[in-house]
Amino acid sequence: MNNKIAIILPAYNEELTIEKTILSFNKYSPNSKIVVVDNNSSDKTYEIAKETFEKNQIDGILLLEKRQGKGNAIRKAFKEIDADIYVMSDADLTYPANEINKIIDPILFENIDMCVGDRISKGDYEKENKRFLHNFGNKLVKNLVNKLFKSDINDIMSGYRAFSKKFVKHYPILVEGFELETDMTLHALDKRFNIKEVPITYKDRPEGSFSKLNTFNDGFKVLFTIFKIFRYFKxxxxxxxxxxxxxxxxxxxxxxxxxxxxxxxxxxxxxxxxxxxxxxxxxxxxxxxxxxxxxxxxxxxxxxxxxxxxx
Structure with a gap:
């Protein structure tokens, strides 16, 4: 049975990396539908993505979400794209396209609802990401979530994930920004979806490409999300x-x-x-x-x- 796979790439001002990201995923998963969600970029992300699809004869989908925030971009894709398996990745070359089968196979063969690409286990994230507060924040959130739900999740905030259709169609996205991954994890834990983590390699953004994360602002949003989930579900x-x-x-x-x-x-x-x-x-x-x-x-x-x- 052929399963329809959608690779969703939310992109905000990623003109330096969007072409290579699309080509990389198309190379290692040629039968998947690549969906680029331009999140109201002010650079040439949309034009480059469109040109990449046309020049390389890639049967991709280009969506535009004007409401800022990764949560809004993913919500747009989940709402409009029909697939059996959904893959979420960033469009900045940080996640390895050549390891996509690692996160898809558990959905296909192991009855997993959400498979998370674990950047932590191999030590790549701490080595590549030089922002101390980000690493500290990840550990803090991980410990809080695991204690709250009596779980053993290693990488709460990984943006490289695969989902079953059942999970996607039963997950209401109510967050807007980079607290999305934390919210996904909390929803899966609370609703007892099957979760699996697989170790992946991780690279920091290439030179000239800048992260959209704000350490304090996004960290506060993540903690506030945990506070809300704690209040609503516990x-x-x-x-x-x-x-x-x-x-x-x-x-x-x-x-x-x-x-x-x-x-x-x-x-x-x-x-x-x-x-x-x-x-x-x-x-x-x-x-x-x-x-x-x-x-x-x-x-x-x-x-x-x-x-x-x-x-």
Whole structure:
């Protein structure tokens, strides 16, 4: 059975690398449909991609997404392209086209829903990427996600991935930027899709090509995404933690109040008594919210599983 494979290349101002990226993927996966999503570039990315398709007689697709952000570009492709297997890669020559079968084969033969090209295991990413804060941020996010979902994912933020059609059609892309990969991983973990990582080689961008990542801005977005997923999909843990914090401060503020009562049978610290009572009530409300949202989250997961099984 011939499976339709779509290789999606989101591209923003990649005029230096887009041609080589297209030719490289076409060489190593000639039967795949190459989809370039120009993300409102201000350089000649669109023109070069179009010329590359025509000059080399490549049956590719060129899409334009004016809304800035990798998440918007991938959403455009997922929405408009029909395939059995979707491959996502960057258009900057950092990911090896000659290793594409490494991430496609698990989708084809192992019932995997998302196969991630792991840049970390071989040590290439840390060696090639000289930005200390990026490496530190990757490790921080990896540890947070693995602890939260009791998983063992090595490369949370890899942009080289293959997906089953089932995953793509059941993944709502609500993020816009480079927090996309983190969101994909969290969605797959929460919805219990089958995930596999395969080690790949990784090269930094060629000279003259510049990364669109902003260490602090995109790092903050990734952490905020984790915060949102934690709040939405692990509400019991999230609101229970908040409840515990309010309990702690309620107890601390009540110590002088109880001391007054035991020593004098009279409360002198009335404001503290009111504060302690208020904090305690807030804690109780937060714990009730935790129970309610946990029940709703569980019901949503059950309904999702039912939808998957019916297809």
């Amino acid at each position: 509400p019991f843990a999230f609101f229970s933690l908040l409840s515990s914090i309010f309990v702690f401060f309620s107890i601390i503020s009540s110590i002088p109040v109880f001391d007054d009562w035991f020593r004098y049978k009279y409360i002198f610290h009335v404001p503290l008594a009111i504060l302690s009572t208020g904090l305690g009530l807030i804690s109780m409300i937060l714990f009730a919210v935790a129970l309610i949202l946990d029940a709703i989250s569980d019901q949503n997961r059950r309904e999702f599983e039912q939808r998957i099984l019916k297809e």
